Amino acid sequence: MDHRTEVQKETERQYAFMEKAAGYVEAMAAKLGRKPTCCVTTFGCQMNARDSEKLAGILEKAGYELVEDENADFVIYNTCTVRDNANQKVYGRLGVLNGYKKKNPHMKIALCGCMMQEPSVIEKIKKSYPFVDLIFGTHNIFKFAELLTAMFENKGMVIDIWEDTDKIVEDLPVERKYPFKSGINIMFGCNNFCSYCIVPYVRGRERSRNPKDIIREIEGLVADGVVEIMLLGQNVNSYGKNLEEPVTFAQLLTQIEKIEGLERIRFMTSHPKDLSEELIQVMKHSKKICRHLHLPLQSGSTRILTAMNRRYTKEQYLKLAEHIREEIPDISITTDIIVGFPGETAEDVEETIDVIRRVKYDNAFTFIYSKRTGTPAAAMDNQVPEDVVKAGFDKVLKVVQDTAREQAARYQGQVMEALVEEINESDPGMVTGRLSNNLLVHFPGDASLIGKIVRVSLEECHGFYYVGKRVE
Numbered sequence: 381m382d383h384r385t386e387v388q389k390e391t392e393r394q395y396a397f398m399e400k401a402a403g404y405v406e407a408m409a410a411k412l413g414r415k416p417t418c419c420v421t422t423f424g425c426q427m428n429a430r431d432s433e434k435l436a437g438i439l440e441k442a443g444y445e446l447v448e449d450e451n452a453d454f455v456i457y458n459t460c461t462v463r464d465n466a467n468q469k470v471y472g473r474l475g476v477l478n479g480y481k482k483k484n485p486h487m488k489i490a491l492c493g494c495m496m497q498e499p500s501v502i503e504k505i506k507k508s509y510p511f512v513d514l515i516f517g518t519h520n521i522f523k524f525a526e527l528l529t530a531m532f533e534n535k536g537m538v539i540d541i542w543e544d545t546d547k548i549v550e551d552l553p554v555e556r557k558y559p560f561k562s563g564i565n566i567m568f569g570c571n572n573f574c575s576y577c578i579v580p581y582v583r584g585r586e587r588s589r590n591p592k593d594i595i596r597e598i599e600g601l602v603a604d605g606v607v608e609i610m611l612l613g614q615n616v617n618s619y620g621k622n623l624e625e626p627v628t629f630a631q632l633l634t635q636i637e638k639i640e641g642l643e644r645i646r647f648m649t650s651h652p653k654d655l656s657e658e659l660i661q662v663m664k665h666s667k668k669i670c671r672h673l674h675l676p677l678q679s680g681s682t683r684i685l686t687a688m689n690r691r692y693t694k695e696q697y698l699k700l701a702e703h704i705r706e707e708i709p710d711i712s713i714t715t716d717i718i719v720g721f722p723g724e725t726a727e728d729v730e731e732t733i734d735v736i737r738r739v740k741y742d743n744a745f746t747f748i749y750s751k752r753t754g755t756p757a758a759a760m761d762n763q764v765p766e767d768v769v770k771a772g773f774d775k776v777l778k779v780v781q782d783t784a785r786e787q788a789a790r791y792q793g794q795v796m797e798a799l800v801e802e803i804n805e806s807d808p809g810m811v812t813g814r815l816s817n818n819l820l821v822h823f824p825g826d827a828s829l830i831g832k833i834v835r836v837s838l839e840e841c842h843g844f845y846y847v848g849k850r851v852e
């Protein structure tokens with residue numbers, strides 16, 4: 381059987397399981413006298429958010445009503461394990477779910493996502509959280525309909541974790557959170573093995589989707605009203621290298637740009653070591669690719685970068701950032717920074733601060749190093765004491781906030797296009813729009829604007845966002 385037919389067969393199998401699951405949900409509905417409810421809770425990154433939309437699509441097909449409240453008939457946690465605090469949150473909230481379950485005998489609880497790929501987590505759940513009904517991981521999420529059926533047919537915990545996969549299953553249902561924008565997976569997994577990072581272990585090796593499948597999916601989304609897409613991958617710059625007919629990420633972008641009706645293209649995440657000149661040029665000349673590049677730095681110290689296995693130096697990173705700012709002056713550059721990597725000294729933190737000042741990040745996510753079992757960094761014997769890490773973290777955060785504020789202020793008085801995303805949370809007379817450079821702007825408007833791209837003058841800069849008004 382060739383690869384395509386195999387993929388199609390699997391999709392058909394899963395649709396058959398959705399029907400089967402629908403039978404169980406219908407029976408439950410008859411018993412309850414109402415449609416059973418379900419809640420999908422997401423932890424972690426954009427990849428997980430997209431996976432959750434796939435889970436929600438299948439649950440909806442099975443006949444559940446999607447709700448926000450976790451006091452529901454089915455609750456699934458799509459977990460993250462990149463830092464330990466994400467894990468702790470899941471354990472804490474499972475206790476609350478158990479309380480709901482004691483009052484609702486129909487309730488089922490499922491766990492999936494990155495955290496479930498860790499054997500120690502499964503052991504802990506089996507021992508301390510026996511009320512969980514279904515557990516699966518990142519590699520077999522396409523089997524969710526089948527696993528849901530198994531959950532209805534079995535007493536006790538259903539556990540299905542795969543160590544890896546080369547499978548990419550297409551065309552399963554998706555329930556999007558926003559009608560006008562959507563994430564799209566272009567690749568799965570990561571081959572980089574940064575020494576602190578658990579992602580390569582829980583998401584497996586790099587696999588790229590076929591450009592044809594990606595384009596077809598985007599065309600479908602556009603036909604359905606989507607104007608902005610975010611291409612998702614752990615390291616989009618190495619997209620397409622392992623395809624039968626290799627394609628570069630820049631070439632993929634050029635193809636996507638041609639899709640009529642699509643207005644904006646974003647992507648996440650870029651590894652500095654793989655960012656090509658070809659990509660910079662494609663971005664520079666594009667009308668649709670947003671003026672935003674997320675370029676994780678992690679550390680500004682070459683010594684620490686080497687220990688992190690990032691495969692670039694401080695100087696190489698600075699040169700790259702400077703070149704990008706020269707080529708695309710209105711671009712916004714954001715980053716991720718880790719403070720407290722094993723062996724990091726006060727001088728190393730100063731090097732990081734130096735890079736922040738020089739690159740002038742438009743925004744940065746700063747994280748305290750979290751020891752992840754199984755990664756090379758966890759075995760390093762020079763772990764930094766907590767109080768030293770905290771002091772470094774506060775220092776870095778302050779500089780990050782200062783540069784972000786300065787950078788945001790540079791657009792004061794300009795007129796820019798904003799995609800209206802929602803009614804402002806604190807003022808129902810205002811709407812919130814996102815600029816191409818990822819800044820938010822609040823301005824007077826109503827729900828009829830949601831999903832539209834409008835021109836807004838940026839009147840007042842409030843640190844990290846603008847208040848403005850619509851102009852024709």
Ligand code: 5AD
Pocket residue numbers: 462463576577578676678716717718747748749750751752
């Ligand atoms: N500790 C702290 N931060 C981490 N990240 C990844 N692994 C760790 C870890 N062990 C951060 C990196 C990455 C972001 C998604 O999470 O900065 O870019």
Ligand code: SF4
Pocket residue numbers: 570571572573574577578579580614615651
């Ligand atoms: Fe982790 Fe590095 Fe992969 Fe990013 S590129 S997910 S930091 S291993």
